[in-house]
Amino acid sequence: MHAEEYPTTAAVPMASEEVQQRWADALLDEVAGTLRERHPGLEVTTLRRGGHPSAALALEGAEAxxxxxxxxxxxxxxxxxxxxxxxxxxxxxxxxxxxxxxxxxxxPAPDAGQPxxxxxxxxxxxxxxxxxxxxxxxxxxxxxxxxxxxxxxxxxxxxxxxxxxxxxxxxxxxxxxxxxxxxxxxxxxxxxxxxxxxxxxxxxxxxxxxxxxxxxxxxxxxxxxxxxxxxxxxxxxxxxxxxxxxxxxxxxxxxxxxx
The missing domain is CATH 3.40.50.12370 (Rossmann fold)
Structure with a gap:
């Protein structure tokens, strides 16, 4: 899951909301692809949410x-x-x-599946x-x-x-x-x-x-x-x-x- 709160003012120049969403989707796809490759038997899904990250994570975590x-x-x-x-x-x-x-x-990164x-x-x-x-x-x-x-x-x-x-x-x-x-x-x-x-x-x-x-x-x-x-x-x-x-x-x- 990726959560991001978009600013309500233009005080700081930054990429548009659409560009940020595309970046977030690409990031999620990359991470999910890596996980599926390392753990072929694991079902991996992705989720992107707007809003304050801690609130969005806590809301989704309540169902997990x-x-x-x-x-x-x-x-x-x-x-x-x-x-x-x-x-x-x-x-x-x-x-x-x-x-x-x-x-x-x-x-070194640990081998997949190893503590x-x-x-x-x-x-x-x-x-x-x-x-x-x-x-x-x-x-x-x-x-x-x-x-x-x-x-x-x-x-x-x-x-x-x-x-x-x-x-x-x-x-x-x-x-x-x-x-x-x-x-x-x-x-x-x-x-x-x-x-x-x-x-x-x-x-x-x-x-x-x-x-x-x-x-x-x-x-x-x-x-x-x-x-x-x-x-x-x-x-x-x-x-x-x-x-x-x-x-x-x-x-x-x-x-x-x-x-």
């Missing part, structure tokens, strides 16, 4: 199982350069959205939130790929317990409680997806930093985004925002209602 957006790479710096269109689309879409970083020019990473699927888990869509998506992807799934939950010590000196026994007890809670949350999914190898990773530290670190070398990292319907509009949490910008593999953002 998955929406995939590209992202300009940062060269030697691992991560994404997320523009306003990408951010607005993610915030407005309740279907899963996958952001795929454009490879640096020196990187770009090799480290399986990584999912961020909040043991205090109901995040069924996030875990379901992550387990389904791991099962489909025949890949291991690393479930990461990052925790921090309560601030009231940090002063003056934290009892090492108390820290150990809290860590054990967190690990048990993570195992309990994952148990129903282990039973539903018995072929998926699950690596439980409760770690001390910030959620954004630990999840981004765990994602290095993965094929896919999955994060949740709580759906908030407020007068100020949609919202992307700080963890999802950080992972979208700094994780090097494709990032799946899965909306969920939370508690």
């Amino acid at each position: 199982d998955l929406l995939v957006l590209g992202s300009r790479g940062l060269g030697a710096v691992a991560g994404f350069l997320i523009g306003s269109v990408g951010m607005a689309t993610v915030a407005a879409t309740e279907q899963p959205v996958v952001l795929v970083r454009a490879p640096a020019s020196a990187e 770009a990473g090799g480290g399986g699927v990584v999912v961020g888990v909040d043991i205090y939130e109901s995040c069924v869509p996030v875990l379901t998506f992550a387990f389904e992807e791991a099962a489909r790929r025949g890949a291991p799934l690393t479930a990461v939950h990052a925790w921090t010590m309560p601030s009231a317990l940090l002063y003056p000196v934290l009892d090492p026994t108390l820290r150990k007890d809290i860590a054990e409680q967190v690990a048990v809670s993570l195992s309990d949350m994952l148990l129903p999914y282990r039973q539903k997806f018995p072929t998926v190898e699950v690596i439980e990773k409760p770690v001390l530290g910030s959620a954004a930093g630990q999840l981004t670190a765990a994602a290095q070398g993965a094929d896919l990292v999955v994060v949740g985004r709580r759906v908030r319907r407020a007068p100020l509009g949609s919202h992307i949490g700080h963890v999802a925002h950080a992972v979208m910008h700094h994780a090097s593999p494709p990032v799946a953002v899965v909306a969920h209602q939370g508690q």
Whole structure:
């Protein structure tokens, strides 16, 4: 799909709307032809829409199982350069959205049908939130790929317990409680997806930093985004925002209602 908002003023000289439409159609034909050549068994269709790109993408994405957006790479710096269109689309879409970083020019393109990473699927888990869509998506992807799934939950010590000196026994007890809670949350999914190898990773530290670190070398990292319907509009949490910008593999953002 290609969406483009045409300007309503002539302040900046540019090609006519008809010329832009022909250019967009030619671009779509070229991309579709390349995809059909690489994936001969895949049905590929094209769609061109006018209007604001984020609104048009979110509207079409609402009828899809998955929406995939590209992202300009940062060269030697691992991560994404997320523009306003990408951010607005993610915030407005309740279907899963996958952001795929454009490879640096020196990187060889992966063979058709082959994952770009090799480290399986990584999912961020909040043991205090109901995040069924996030875990379901992550387990389904791991099962489909025949890949291991690393479930990461990052925790921090309560601030009231940090002063003056934290009892090492108390820290150990809290860590054990967190690990048990993570195992309990994952148990129903282990039973539903018995072929998926699950690596439980409760770690001390910030959620954004630990999840981004765990994602290095993965094929896919999955994060949740709580759906908030407020007068100020949609919202992307700080963890999802950080992972979208700094994780090097494709990032799946899965909306969920939370508690």
